[in-house]
Amino acid sequence: MLRRFSLFSLGFFGWLLVSVNASASFSSTLSEGYQTLSNNVAQTWNEPEHYDLYVPAITWHARFAYDKEKTDKYNERPWGAGFGVSRWDEKGNWHGLYLMAFKDSFNKWEPIGGYGWEKTWRPLTDQNFHLGLGYTLGVTARDNWDYIPIPVILHWRQ
Incomplete structure (x- = not known):
């Protein structure tokens, strides 16, 4: 025992x-x-190294995730505008802060602001060409949620 x-x-x-x-x-x-x-x-x-203008122009709703009846009603031209500041760090990665507003899927205004980071790779000798994967942390608000501030974490690629 x-x-x-x-x-x-x-x-x-x-x-x-x-x-x-x-x-x-x-x-x-x-x-x-x-x-x-x-x-x-x-x-x-x-x-900041750069001052950036954002012009959102295309939204794509994954056809496998929504039925045709819904996608036919969704706005896929989210016209809007935004402004940001950005810089490249010593590793060649991008950092940015931004604010913008655009028309959401229901054609209502949606503001968003946040910080974005992107890891970049330059596989060619042309340093202007690069590939990237990153994320953004921010806050948005939507009409269908009564414009209550909503934190967001999203991925992006370039």
Whole structure:
């Protein structure tokens, strides 16, 4: 009986030690990620290299995800405009801050603003050509949700 209790205790305290370490590591990772994000946003705001004009012109609704009756009613020309500031970092990645408004799928105005980051690759000798994958963190508001601010995390590619 004492042996089972000792093995259980040893296992439990080992698990507890690993859990505390994992929790501290996760917390540290979150803290470092937030600090990096904050620094990138601040640097992009304080040291922009470019001033950007955004003109949203095409929205595509995945035909496999919606029935034809719905897609026939959706607006796929989200005319609008926006403005942003951006910079390229020492690794060649893009950072941007933006605000824009456009017509959503129901032809109602939708504002959005946020921070975008894009990892870029330049596979050719022409440095003007690049491929990229990234994300944006921001806030939007929609008519069909009574314009309540909604946080968004979206991916993008270029």
